[in-house]
Amino acid sequence: MQEKLKNIKEEALRAIEAADVPEKLNDVRVRFLGKKGELTAVLKGMKNVAPEERPKVGQLVNETRAAIESVLEETRKNMEKAIREERLKQEVIDVTLPSRKNLVGHSHPNTIALEEVERIFVGMGYEVVEGPEVEYDLYNFEKLNIPDGHPAKDEQDTFYINKDIVLRTQTSSVQARVMENTKPPIRVISPGRVFRSDEVDATHSPSFHQIEGLVIDKNVSFADLKGTLEVFAKELFGPETKTKFRPHHFPFTEPSAEVDVSCFKCGGKGCRFCKGSGWIEILGCGMVHPHVLEMCGIDPEVYSGFAFGVGLERIALLKYEIDDMRLLYENDIRFLRQF
Numbered sequence: 001m002q003e004k005l006k007n008i009k010e011e012a013l014r015a016i017e018a019a020d021v022p023e024k025l026n027d028v029r030v031r032f033l034g035k036k037g038e039l040t041a042v043l044k045g046m047k048n049v050a051p052e053e054r055p056k057v058g059q060l061v062n063e064t065r066a067a068i069e070s071v072l073e074e075t076r077k078n079m080e081k082a083i084r085e086e087r088l089k090q091e092v093i094d095v096t097l098p099s100r101k102n103l104v105g106h107s108h109p110n111t112i113a114l115e116e117v118e119r120i121f122v123g124m125g126y127e128v129v130e131g132p133e134v135e136y137d138l139y140n141f142e143k144l145n146i147p148d149g150h151p152a153k154d155e156q157d158t159f160y161i162n163k164d165i166v167l168r169t170q171t172s173s174v175q176a177r178v179m180e181n182t183k184p185p186i187r188v189i190s191p192g193r194v195f196r197s198d199e200v201d202a203t204h205s206p207s208f209h210q211i212e213g214l215v216i217d218k219n220v221s222f223a224d225l226k227g228t229l230e231v232f233a234k235e236l237f238g239p240e241t242k243t244k245f246r247p248h249h250f251p252f253t254e255p256s257a258e259v260d261v262s263c264f265k266c267g268g269k270g271c272r273f274c275k276g277s278g279w280i281e282i283l284g285c286g287m288v289h290p291h292v293l294e295m296c297g298i299d300p301e302v303y304s305g306f307a308f309g310v311g312l313e314r315i316a317l318l319k320y321e322i323d324d325m326r327l328l329y330e331n332d333i334r335f336l337r338q339f
């Protein structure tokens with residue numbers, strides 16, 4: 001029996017020595033110490049041992065078990081230590097590698113364009129005001145000289161909440177509110193989201209942004225309007241920029257004009273960007289209609305003023321030479337990352 005235990009022990013130690021990975025040590029444990037292991041088999045054979053011999057044999061079995069366990073444990077520790085050291089060696093930090101850059105968000109091209117426009121007008125003494133996006137028909141249309149049945153109401157394809165409430169089709173509604181509540185002089189711009197039931201395409205969206213400007217004071221003339229928009233165009237597109245006023249019609253201004261700027265790409269010679277004309281249409285403007293002043297409680301005999309409205313997206317598209325408005329709303333990070 002002693003001989004047998006000695007053989008088991010030697011065999012176990014050899015198996016431990018031969019093991020090269022922790023899994024094989026586990027196999028050794030199962031094979032010699034497990035429930036169906038060789039040492040357990042010896043214990044089961046105890047019934048063949050003379051009763052007086054049993055304690056001695058039992059002790060021997062326990063000693064053998066302890067010896068094998070202790071060698072197993074030590075080998076396992078050494079093996080894990082070696083594995084850990086090997087891994088540390090492989091995972092050593094190379095401090096000379098370039099660092100990973102943090103991904104920091106930044107402003108949307110619309111926001112950049114808006115801040116630029118605000119900077120220019122605030123610099124000329126304008127105040128930035130905002131108004132509600134859900135607006136009374138009264139402010140969106142009526143007070144701006146667009147009564148019921150006026151073709152502009154159809155033209156603008158309005159989203160109606162009910163007969164009296166609309167999603168504003170223009171930020172001019174803010175002008176009416178400001179005129180009602182403020183004693184001239186008034187000098188404001190009102191940027192914001194507007195809504196029209198347009199189909200989405202490269203140049204249309206049911207929701208876009210406008211920046212509206214309004215100046216009311218004594219003796220404000222069309223020359224003031226021209227001067228203001230010339231400064232604006234030069235600040236936005238560069239000091240060489242020329243402006244051109246073409247007569248137009250808006251219900252809330254008289255006279256009215258559309259403004260073109262000389263193409264900042266070709267300087268006016270004509271290119272693909274300006275479709276060969278040398279000019280790019282940029283905004284609408286005019287002298288505030290006396291009837292509008294009157295409806296908003298301002299005496300047209302004493303005061304006069306001008307207004308203009310520019311599409312924010314139009315500026316962003318021009319400034320960054322983007323040819324499809326949808327890109328501004330799709331939130332494609334590959335696109336947005338470029339600004």
Ligand SMILES: [Zn+2]
Nearest residue numbers: 263266271274
């Ligand atoms: Zn051009």
